[in-house]
Amino acid sequence: MDFINVEKKWQKKWADSKLYSFDKSKIKDKYYVLEMFSYPSGAKLHAGHWYNYGPSDTFARFMRMNGKEVFQPMGFDAFGLPAENYAIKSGIHPQDSTLKNIATMEGQLKAMGASFDWDYEIKTCMPDYYKWTQWIFLQLYKHNLAYRKEAPVNWCPSCNTVLANEQVVDGACERCHTTVIRKNLTQWFFKITQYAEELLQGLDTIDWPEKTKAMQRNWIGKSTGGEIEFTCESGDKFSVFTTRADTVFGVSYVILAPEHPLVDKITTDEHKASIAAYKDNCAKISEIDRMSTTREKTGAFTGAYCINPVNGEKVPIWIGDYVLYSYGTGAVMGVAAHDERDYDFAKKFDLQIRRVVKSKDGGNDDLPYCDYGVICNTGTQFDGMTSEEGKVAIVKWLEEKNNGRLKTNYRLRDWLISRQRYWGAPIPIVYCDKCGEVPVPEKDLPVSLPYNVEFKPNGKSPLASCEEFMNATCPKCGGKARRDPDTMDTFVCSSWYYLRYPDAHNDKAAFDPEIVNKMLPVDKYIGGAEHACMHLLYARFFTKALRDMGYLKFDEPFKSLVHQGTILGPDGFKMSKSRGNIISPDDYVSKFGSDAFRLYLMFGFSYIEGGPWSANGMESITKFLERVERIVDRANLQNNDNQQMDAQEKALNYTRNYTIKRVSEDLGAFSFNTAVARIMEYVNELYKYDSATGDKKNASFFKACISDLVLLLAPFVPHIAEELNEKLGGKYSVFEMRYPVCDENALVKDEYELAVQINSRMKAKIIVPSDADAKEIEEIALQNTSVKSAIGDMNIVKVIVIPKRLVNVVCK
RNA sequence: GCCGAAGUGGUGGAAUUGGCAGACGCGCCGGACUCAAAAUCCGGUGAUGGCGACAUCGUGCGGGUUCAAGUCCCGCCUUCGGCACCA
Numbered sequence: 001m002d003f004i005n006v007e008k009k010w011q012k013k014w015a016d017s018k019l020y021s022f023d024k025s026k027i028k029d030k031y032y033v034l035e036m037f038s039y040p041s042g043a044k045l046h047a048g049h050w051y052n053y054g055p056s057d058t059f060a061r062f063m064r065m066n067g068k069e070v071f072q073p074m075g076f077d078a079f080g081l082p083a084e085n086y087a088i089k090s091g092i093h094p095q096d097s098t099l100k101n102i103a104t105m106e107g108q109l110k111a112m113g114a115s116f117d118w119d120y121e122i123k124t125c126m127p128d129y130y131k132w133t134q135w136i137f138l139q140l141y142k143h144n145l146a147y148r149k150e151a152p153v154n155w156c157p158s159c160n161t162v163l164a165n166e167q168v169v170d171g172a173c174e175r176c177h178t179t180v181i182r183k184n185l186t187q188w189f190f191k192i193t194q195y196a197e198e199l200l201q202g203l204d205t206i207d208w209p210e211k212t213k214a215m216q217r218n219w220i221g222k223s224t225g226g227e228i229e230f231t232c233e234s235g236d237k238f239s240v241f242t243t244r245a246d247t248v249f250g251v252s253y254v255i256l257a258p259e260h261p262l263v264d265k266i267t268t269d270e271h272k273a274s275i276a277a278y279k280d281n282c283a284k285i286s287e288i289d290r291m292s293t294t295r296e297k298t299g300a301f302t303g304a305y306c307i308n309p310v311n312g313e314k315v316p317i318w319i320g321d322y323v324l325y326s327y328g329t330g331a332v333m334g335v336a337a338h339d340e341r342d343y344d345f346a347k348k349f350d351l352q353i354r355r356v357v358k359s360k361d362g363g364n365d366d367l368p369y370c371d372y373g374v375i376c377n378t379g380t381q382f383d384g385m386t387s388e389e390g391k392v393a394i395v396k397w398l399e400e401k402n403n404g405r406l407k408t409n410y411r412l413r414d415w416l417i418s419r420q421r422y423w424g425a426p427i428p429i430v431y432c433d434k435c436g437e438v439p440v441p442e443k444d445l446p447v448s449l450p451y452n453v454e455f456k457p458n459g460k461s462p463l464a465s466c467e468e469f470m471n472a473t474c475p476k477c478g479g480k481a482r483r484d485p486d487t488m489d490t491f492v493c494s495s496w497y498y499l500r501y502p503d504a505h506n507d508k509a510a511f512d513p514e515i516v517n518k519m520l521p522v523d524k525y526i527g528g529a530e531h532a533c534m535h536l537l538y539a540r541f542f543t544k545a546l547r548d549m550g551y552l553k554f555d556e557p558f559k560s561l562v563h564q565g566t567i568l569g570p571d572g573f574k575m576s577k578s579r580g581n582i583i584s585p586d587d588y589v590s591k592f593g594s595d596a597f598r599l600y601l602m603f604g605f606s607y608i609e610g611g612p613w614s615a616n617g618m619e620s621i622t623k624f625l626e627r628v629e630r631i632v633d634r635a636n637l638q639n640n641d642n643q644q645m646d647a648q649e650k651a652l653n654y655t656r657n658y659t660i661k662r663v664s665e666d667l668g669a670f671s672f673n674t675a676v677a678r679i680m681e682y683v684n685e686l687y688k689y690d691s692a693t694g695d696k697k698n699a700s701f702f703k704a705c706i707s708d709l710v711l712l713l714a715p716f717v718p719h720i721a722e723e724l725n726e727k728l729g730g731k732y733s734v735f736e737m738r739y740p741v742c743d744e745n746a747l748v749k750d751e752y753e754l755a756v757q758i759n760s761r762m763k764a765k766i767i768v769p770s771d772a773d774a775k776e777i778e779e780i781a782l783q784n785t786s787v788k789s790a791i792g793d794m795n796i797v798k799v800i801v802i803p804k805r806l807v808n809v810v811c812k
Numbered sequence: 813g814c815c816g817a818a819g820u821g822g823u824g825g826a827a828u829u830g831g832c833a834g835a836c837g838c839g840c841c842g843g844a845c846u847c848a849a850a851a852u853c854c855g856g857u858g859a860u861g862g863c864g865a866c867a868u869c870g871u872g873c874g875g876g877u878u879c880a881a882g883u884c885c886c887g888c889c890u891u892c893g894g895c896a897c898c899a
Contacts, residue, residue: 211816215894218815223898242899255899297897322897332899340813341897411898532894603837604824609817614824617838624837630852662828674826677836684836691853755832760880762832800879805831810879 003593031068036527040101054598057114061715065739074116078125084423124493130425131446132510155183207560221411226395241328246390250356257325268303309403343368422462424487432474432481461485525558565610595717602672635706638699661742774801
């Protein structure tokens with residue numbers, strides 16, 4: 001078969017007949033399959049794209065053949081830094097390069113032969129899309145979920161922009177790996193923390209990889225404990241957050257973050273200089289160094305004291321940079337005996353160490369003792385309580401005295417979305433001298449991104465120097481106003497694109513809730529695991545926020561999620577230009593065809609795992625497809641009218657239905673490699689039957705078996721399957737036929753083979769009737785001559801019979 | 813340090829969740845067809861010992877539970893992902 005031309009032929013026919021158009025009248029049977037959309041980079045589609053889109057298209061086609069009205073759209077995540085960086089280097093405008101790249105990628109994606117419905121395509125950089133991104137911003141603003149504040153932010157000096165916490169990896173910029181510095185800037189935030197608890201709880205309701213859910217749980221980082229209030233001698237009050245209130249009697253000092261506002265106020269004159277020096281020092285230390293757990297603890301004494309509310313003791317107040325101002329209250333109680341960090345600190349500065357918890361069983365007595373135990377040495381009613389009881393009881397007791405309360409904290413921070421970059425969606429806010437911060441009215445959207453902008457970096461937002469953009473009229477007072485020169489993080493665009501797809505051309509709204517509430521949630525979402533704590537978390541947040549605003553009626557955007565593995569270079573490393581280990585699919589596709597390439601990707605790897613690329617076996621896939629074609633040709637040659645269903649036909653029919661059953665199960669579970677293996681076995685059986693029966697075969701039965709083979713293969717090799725179906729005289733299209741359904745009756749055998757073990761060692765195989773019960777099986781087994789001789793003169797202790805599995809005879 | 817995943821032939825990878833380890837491929841060996849080659853078809857292929865039927869060993873390492881462990885439990889090692897002074 002001329003694979004290359006066959007592909008062209010069917011791609012044209014599919015496009016002409018609009019085979020993959022979503023039929024809205026069948027919305028009841030909708031099945032929304034979504035692959036994470038692509039970033040339109042200059043490079044061609046790489047093996048990773050194919051690995052993402054090929055197998056998931058196979059899945060989509062399988063669902064289609066199961067009678068689902070499959071909605072499988074495709075689009076482009078088109079804003080972003082790479083296009084802008086490329087522009088800085090080459091002088092080519094990001095819009096021009098992006099649109100050109102999109103055109104190229106569209107062609108490549110179509111050449112893959114995936115069943116995308118291109119009528120719903122979206123490109124996030126187009127005004128008809130980002131208009132609605134801005135609209136969503138305004139809704140968040142209206143509902144107090146978007147706010148501006150000055151905060152220390154992560155600044156990448158190379159990209160000249162702030163980064164979200166999620167985009168800082170090991171203290172460096174996720175993209176360019178430049179060390180991130182701290183900067184105080186006024187920036188826009190989305191209040192994702194308001195949904196921390198629900199984002200956590202919701203994980204239990206969705207079918208996602210456990211690993212990804214664990215990562216999100218971790219990222220949200222819930223911890224329950226209490227806030228305890230300490231009063232300074234000066235009368236000032238501050239609280240600490242602790243999860244171990246059971247140890248509060250052991251406080252030997254309290255420690256504030258260097259940035260804590262109280263520090264300057266309470267520091268005694270005598271210590272002013274040293275505290276100032278310490279704070280100065282902290283500001284100089286890089287974020288990575290400060291975060292290092294191995295670094296020796298540092299700190300400085302303020303000279304001030306406060307009162308421990310549980311026992312009235314006077315404790316010294318220190319500052320130290322191991323306390324983070326951004327978490328909890330920015331202040332911590334130091335319990336040297338029961339916390340490793342506090343222990344180190346106390347040892348270094350020679351502070352008191354007092355034990356107030358002992359082990360439950362009197363075992364380990366080393367300090368620091370950080371496990372839960374039993375409270376001791378406090379001389380109060382709490383002595384003898386377990387840590388678990390005590391940590392609640394003590395806080396409640398303090399609460400009565402107005403000195404504390406139960407408290408839950410999350411590590412999740414609000415999402416910083418301002419970017420000092422050009423190629424993104426403008427923030428729809430203007431600043432008026434009189435009225436301050438004013439949202440752009442919805443009727444004035446979009447706030448268009450101007451084309452003529454100097455985007456060479458100068459430490460400020462490129463838009464800031466574009467007067468035509470910056471000058472605006474205040475919607476409230478009509479006076480002069482300035483626009484926000486920043487653009488939104490591109491993750492904002494991708495946080496709602498799955499909502500736009502089903503109503504992609506709506507120019508009155510971001511989406512019609514009527515449609516979206518029927519089409520969503522996404523039934524199967526497929527994409528890389530690297531988005532666990534970014535895109536996948538943000539999208540969940542958007543969904544919940546829009547639900548609370550009344551637009552959506554569902555809680556979670558992606559009901560079921562699958563991560564494909566990564567195809568590594570042949571050297572076992574991640575493919576990258578710098579390593580020079582990139583495998584281009586084109587070489588293989590032009591030689592073997594896209595079907596063969598896709599089939600190879602599915603057969604050669606475990607989809608979830610991925611692995612290093614190796615072309616070993618690429619040829620054998622082509623051989624297999626040719627083998628399939630030959631057996632299809634054989635079916636066409638048969639024309640006798642034998643109708644027998646004898647042992648050989650029954651055996652083949654068994655394999656046929658067993659294959660149907662297993663392939664369907666495997667496809668549902670994204671286990672493509674085993675599904676292909678089952679089909680190969682089936683082909684082997686077809687050959688066996690063909691050669692064993694010669695011209696005496698049941699031709700119509702054989703042909704039916706071959707038809708099923710073509711249907712089974714259709715999702716895997718769509719072009720070839722259309723061609724083979726045509727050869728067999730089938731109607732167009734094979735994708736409008738139903739996937740074969742297993743006939744359970746064909747799987748019922750009269751008898752089956754069963755393994756017999758003697759003392760857990762395989763000794764014989766026996767044939768037993770399918771309906772034999774344990775007792776009958778035991779009799780048959782014990783009469784078997786090999787079994788008898790293996791038992792010899794041993795005594796049978798007991799016989800374990802597991803029908804359909806095995807028999808184990810235990811002897812002495 | 814914490815969380816998660818993984819470790820199986822020469823090789824990619826299977827194993828119905830505790831039940832015949834190594835499915836299906838690749839590679840290798842052999843056979844058929846052929847004057848020959850290619851293509852194709854058929855068979856063999858974990859290791860060790862034995863002419864042999866067979867026996868022993870075998871899923872990262874060490875223990876354990878069980879009639880039965882790749883799978884469960886305890887203790888380690890290695891690799892890969894994620895988090896990391898979060899009080």
